[in-house]
Amino acid sequence: MSDQEKYVPHPGEPAPEAGNEQHEAAAYGDEEMQIVHKQLERENGEPEEGFTPVPMVLMVCFGLLFFWAGMYFTKYNGDFRPDVFGTDWTPGGNSAQAQAPFDPIKRGDKLFSNNCAACHQPDGNGVPGAFPPLDGSPWVVGAPERFVKIVMRGLHGPVEVKGNTFNGNMPSYGENGLNWDDRDISAITTFVRQNWSNEAPPISEEQVAEIRASIADKTGAWTAAELLALHPME
Amino acid sequence: MSPLLSFFSSIDPRPKPGVPLKVQLSQIDREMRVPIVLFVVSAILWLQAGTVFALIASIKLHNPEFLGNVEWLTFGRARSAHLNAMAFGWGNNAIFAVSLWIMARLCKVSVKHGGLLVVAGAFWNVGVTAGVIGILTGGLTSVEWLEMPPQVAPLLAISFILVAVWGVIMFRYRALGHVYVSQWYILGALFWFPWLYVIAQTMILWLPARGTVQAITNWWFGHNVLGLWLTPMGLASIYYFLPKVLGRPIHSYYLSVLGFWSLALFYNWAGVHHLIGGPIPVWLVSAGIVGSIMMVIPVVVTAINHHMTAAGNWRAVWCSPTLRFIVFGGMSYTLASLAGSAMALRDINVITHFTQFTVGHAHHGVYAFFTMTMFGGIYFMMPRILNREWPSAALIRTHFWCAAIGITIMLVVLHAGGWIQGEMMTALDADGKPKYAFLEIVTALVPWLFSRSISGMLLSIGHLAFLVNFFWMLAGRKGDQDGPTLLADPNEEDVR
Amino acid sequence: MGQWNGYLIFIAALGCVFFFSAIGALYWAVRHGEFKKLEKTSRQIFDEEEPEGVHTxxxxxxxxxxxxxxxxxxxxxxxxxxxxx
Incomplete structure (x- = not known):
C-alpha cells in the first residue's frame, strides 16, 4: 500500500464511492501498519448495520407523547389571548371571573402579610418596646380618621398604646409613600379593625377618599400629639 | 488576480491534491496548534477563575460574613462573575478549541490564516475579562445570563463571528461528501449562538422591549444558551470521541440524525418554562411546557445511541481518560435532560422553581454533562496537537475522581435541599397561610449549602490537577510514548 | 398593546427567517443525499491513523x-x- 495513490477528492467532483472503502480496507488488511503502530490488539469491524431502525416500542411512545402534547396544548392555550395568564381560565367562564366580588378582608389579609406583619407581627401583638400592638389598640378600633391618617402619612416619635410607650417610625402608604389607592387602604384598615379580637365597624372606600381629600396639604409623617389634638382619644 | 480574489483563494483550506492522508492529518494538527493552545490555555485559566468566584459565592450562602466587607465580592457580583467566567470564559473557549478541531478533523481541512483566529480569540478573552471586571465593579445588568455590561457585547459579538467563520469555511471546503452528525451539531450551534446573543442584547439592553417581553426574551436566551449552544457542542464531542476511541461506529447513525433534527425543532421553545406562573400569556407558557416535554424524543434517541455504543465496552471506556469523562457526560446528559423535562411540568415546577433545585439542575447540565465532555475532548486532543503525551496519569485520575465525586455530591445536596426548600415554601397551615417563616427555611438550608461548598472544594482540587497537568505538558516534559495516543510519530517514516 | 404588537411582528418575522432557513437546511440535506448510506457516514470518523476496531x-x-x-x-x-x- 502506498499513501501516494490515495487522494482526497475535492468537493467539486463527485466523491468516488470506492475511495472510502479502499481506505477502510487498507486499515484492516495491511499487516505492516499493525507493526508500525503497535496496534497489537484490535476489535474487528462490527458486522452489524449502522442503520438500526427506531424500535417499534419507542415509536409508540413517541406517538403517545405527541398525542399528550396535542391534548395539553389544546386544554391550556387560553384561546391564544394575550390577556389570559392562568390555567384555570375556561372559554365563556371569563366574564364571571372578571366580576368576582371584591372581598376587603381577603385583600386586607394579603396586604397585611406582605406589609405589616413583619413589625406588628402576624398575631397583631407587635414587639414589646419596639412596635406597638394592633390587637385591641384604641388607635385602631377608635375613630376611623385617626387610623386612616396614620396609614396615609405614617407616624414618627413617641406614641402611647395600651399603657406602653413606643418610639419609632411607621412608613407611609399614602401619596408620599407606597401610594395605595382608596380601595386598598379601606381593605387594610377594615381587616385590621376586624381581625383578632378587634370588632370595630369597617371603613369604606368613600370614607378613605374623604379623609384623603382633607389631608391633601399635609406633608411628612404625623406625630401622636398632632393626631390627638385633631381627634382626642374617646 | 485581484487582491480580494487572491485572499479568498488563500483561505481555501483544502490540502494540495496527492498529499497522503496521514500527512494531511498531521498537517491539520500542526496548523491548528497555535490557536487551539491559546483557546485551551484561556479556557483553563477561566475555569480556575470561575471556580474561585463559585467558592466565594457558595461560602457566602452559609457564612454571609465571609468577605463581607469586600465591595467587589458581594454575593450578587461573585455569583454573576462565576456564571459569566464559566459560561463565556471557560465554556466558549473550550468550545472554540474542541469544536474547531473536530470540524477540521471531520472536514479533513485546516485553518489557513490561523493568525486571524488567534487575534479574534484574543479579543474574545479581552471582552470577557472586561465584562467580568465590569460585573465585579458593579456595572452588571440585572438580566440573568447577560450580566456583563452591555458595552462589551459588540466586541464579543464581532470576535465570536470572526472565530466561528472558520468553522463555516472549513465546512464549506470539506473533503468528504457526507456530513457527520458532529458536523451538523457544530455548524448548527455556530449559527444559533450569535443569533441568540444578538437578539437578546437588542431586545433587552439596546432597544428594550417593554414589560414581560423582556422576561420572555431573557429566558428564551438563557435557556437556549444551554440548549442550542452548550448542548450541541457537548453532543458533537460525544458523537465524535465515543466511537472514535472505542473504534466502533455509533450504534445507529439514523437515530443520531433524528436526534439532531428533533433538538433543532423543539429546544427553541423550552425556555419559557422558567416563567410558569408569571404574568405572560398562558399559551406561551403551555407551548414552552410542551416543547420541554417533547425534548424527551431527542434525549431518548441520543441516550440509546450513546449507551448502546458504549455497552459491552465498559473496560475500554475505563482504560481511556477521554472516555471516562465523555461517558460520564453522556449519562449526565440523559439524566439532566429527563429531569429538566419533568421540571417543566406545572405541578413539579411549583415546588422546584426559585429553589436550589434549579441551581442543582443547572450544574447537572453545564458541569456534569457539558464540562465533563469538554474535559474529555481536551484530553484526547492535546496529545495530538502538541505531539506530546500527558505527563501524569495520576493527575488525570485525580481530576476525574474529584470532578466525578464532587459534582455527584453537589447534585445530590442541591436537588435534595432544593426539594425540601420548595416543599417548605409551598407548605400551608390550616388557615391557608404559609406554614414556615422565611427565616426557618433559610436556616433549614444551611447544612445543604455547606455540603455544597465542600463538593465545590473537591471540584477545585480536580481543576487544579488539570491545570498542573496541562501546563506541565505545555512546558515540554516528554511522557512515555508507547501508545497510539501520539498521532504523527517523528520516527515513523524511518521505521517504514 | 401597541408596543407589544410591534415587537411581536419583529420576533415573528425573525422567527420565520430562522424557521425557513432550518427548512432550507433540511431540504438541502435530503437533496444532497445526507440521509442515504447512513452506515457509511457513521464510519467516516475513522482513518488509517486511527482505524475502526482499534482503541485509541x-x-x-x-x-x-x-x-x-x-x-x-x-x-x-x-x-x-x-x-x-
Missing part, C-alpha cells in the same frame, strides 16, 4: 498494560469476527 486512547504510560487487559477480556468475542475478514 489510554492513560499515559499504561497503554501496553491496558491493551493486554482489553485483549484478554475480548478473546471469545474476537475469534468469530476474524473469520469474516
Amino acid at each position: 486512547d489510554f492513560f499515559p504510560g499504561e497503554a501496553d498494560k491496558m491493551r493486554r487487559k482489553l485483549a484478554r477480556s475480548r478473546k471469545p468475542e474476537k475469534a468469530g469476527h476474524h473469520t469474516q475478514d
Whole structure:
C-alpha cells in the first residue's frame, strides 16, 4: 500500500464511492501498519448495520407523547389571548371571573402579610418596646380618621398604646409613600379593625377618599400629639 | 488576480491534491496548534477563575460574613462573575478549541490564516475579562445570563463571528461528501449562538422591549444558551470521541440524525418554562411546557445511541481518560435532560422553581454533562496537537475522581435541599397561610449549602490537577510514548 | 398593546427567517443525499491513523498494560469476527 495513490477528492467532483472503502480496507488488511503502530490488539469491524431502525416500542411512545402534547396544548392555550395568564381560565367562564366580588378582608389579609406583619407581627401583638400592638389598640378600633391618617402619612416619635410607650417610625402608604389607592387602604384598615379580637365597624372606600381629600396639604409623617389634638382619644 | 480574489483563494483550506492522508492529518494538527493552545490555555485559566468566584459565592450562602466587607465580592457580583467566567470564559473557549478541531478533523481541512483566529480569540478573552471586571465593579445588568455590561457585547459579538467563520469555511471546503452528525451539531450551534446573543442584547439592553417581553426574551436566551449552544457542542464531542476511541461506529447513525433534527425543532421553545406562573400569556407558557416535554424524543434517541455504543465496552471506556469523562457526560446528559423535562411540568415546577433545585439542575447540565465532555475532548486532543503525551496519569485520575465525586455530591445536596426548600415554601397551615417563616427555611438550608461548598472544594482540587497537568505538558516534559495516543510519530517514516 | 404588537411582528418575522432557513437546511440535506448510506457516514470518523476496531486512547504510560487487559477480556468475542475478514 502506498499513501501516494490515495487522494482526497475535492468537493467539486463527485466523491468516488470506492475511495472510502479502499481506505477502510487498507486499515484492516495491511499487516505492516499493525507493526508500525503497535496496534497489537484490535476489535474487528462490527458486522452489524449502522442503520438500526427506531424500535417499534419507542415509536409508540413517541406517538403517545405527541398525542399528550396535542391534548395539553389544546386544554391550556387560553384561546391564544394575550390577556389570559392562568390555567384555570375556561372559554365563556371569563366574564364571571372578571366580576368576582371584591372581598376587603381577603385583600386586607394579603396586604397585611406582605406589609405589616413583619413589625406588628402576624398575631397583631407587635414587639414589646419596639412596635406597638394592633390587637385591641384604641388607635385602631377608635375613630376611623385617626387610623386612616396614620396609614396615609405614617407616624414618627413617641406614641402611647395600651399603657406602653413606643418610639419609632411607621412608613407611609399614602401619596408620599407606597401610594395605595382608596380601595386598598379601606381593605387594610377594615381587616385590621376586624381581625383578632378587634370588632370595630369597617371603613369604606368613600370614607378613605374623604379623609384623603382633607389631608391633601399635609406633608411628612404625623406625630401622636398632632393626631390627638385633631381627634382626642374617646 | 485581484487582491480580494487572491485572499479568498488563500483561505481555501483544502490540502494540495496527492498529499497522503496521514500527512494531511498531521498537517491539520500542526496548523491548528497555535490557536487551539491559546483557546485551551484561556479556557483553563477561566475555569480556575470561575471556580474561585463559585467558592466565594457558595461560602457566602452559609457564612454571609465571609468577605463581607469586600465591595467587589458581594454575593450578587461573585455569583454573576462565576456564571459569566464559566459560561463565556471557560465554556466558549473550550468550545472554540474542541469544536474547531473536530470540524477540521471531520472536514479533513485546516485553518489557513490561523493568525486571524488567534487575534479574534484574543479579543474574545479581552471582552470577557472586561465584562467580568465590569460585573465585579458593579456595572452588571440585572438580566440573568447577560450580566456583563452591555458595552462589551459588540466586541464579543464581532470576535465570536470572526472565530466561528472558520468553522463555516472549513465546512464549506470539506473533503468528504457526507456530513457527520458532529458536523451538523457544530455548524448548527455556530449559527444559533450569535443569533441568540444578538437578539437578546437588542431586545433587552439596546432597544428594550417593554414589560414581560423582556422576561420572555431573557429566558428564551438563557435557556437556549444551554440548549442550542452548550448542548450541541457537548453532543458533537460525544458523537465524535465515543466511537472514535472505542473504534466502533455509533450504534445507529439514523437515530443520531433524528436526534439532531428533533433538538433543532423543539429546544427553541423550552425556555419559557422558567416563567410558569408569571404574568405572560398562558399559551406561551403551555407551548414552552410542551416543547420541554417533547425534548424527551431527542434525549431518548441520543441516550440509546450513546449507551448502546458504549455497552459491552465498559473496560475500554475505563482504560481511556477521554472516555471516562465523555461517558460520564453522556449519562449526565440523559439524566439532566429527563429531569429538566419533568421540571417543566406545572405541578413539579411549583415546588422546584426559585429553589436550589434549579441551581442543582443547572450544574447537572453545564458541569456534569457539558464540562465533563469538554474535559474529555481536551484530553484526547492535546496529545495530538502538541505531539506530546500527558505527563501524569495520576493527575488525570485525580481530576476525574474529584470532578466525578464532587459534582455527584453537589447534585445530590442541591436537588435534595432544593426539594425540601420548595416543599417548605409551598407548605400551608390550616388557615391557608404559609406554614414556615422565611427565616426557618433559610436556616433549614444551611447544612445543604455547606455540603455544597465542600463538593465545590473537591471540584477545585480536580481543576487544579488539570491545570498542573496541562501546563506541565505545555512546558515540554516528554511522557512515555508507547501508545497510539501520539498521532504523527517523528520516527515513523524511518521505521517504514 | 401597541408596543407589544410591534415587537411581536419583529420576533415573528425573525422567527420565520430562522424557521425557513432550518427548512432550507433540511431540504438541502435530503437533496444532497445526507440521509442515504447512513452506515457509511457513521464510519467516516475513522482513518488509517486511527482505524475502526482499534482503541485509541489510554492513560499515559499504561497503554501496553491496558491493551493486554482489553485483549484478554475480548478473546471469545474476537475469534468469530476474524473469520469474516
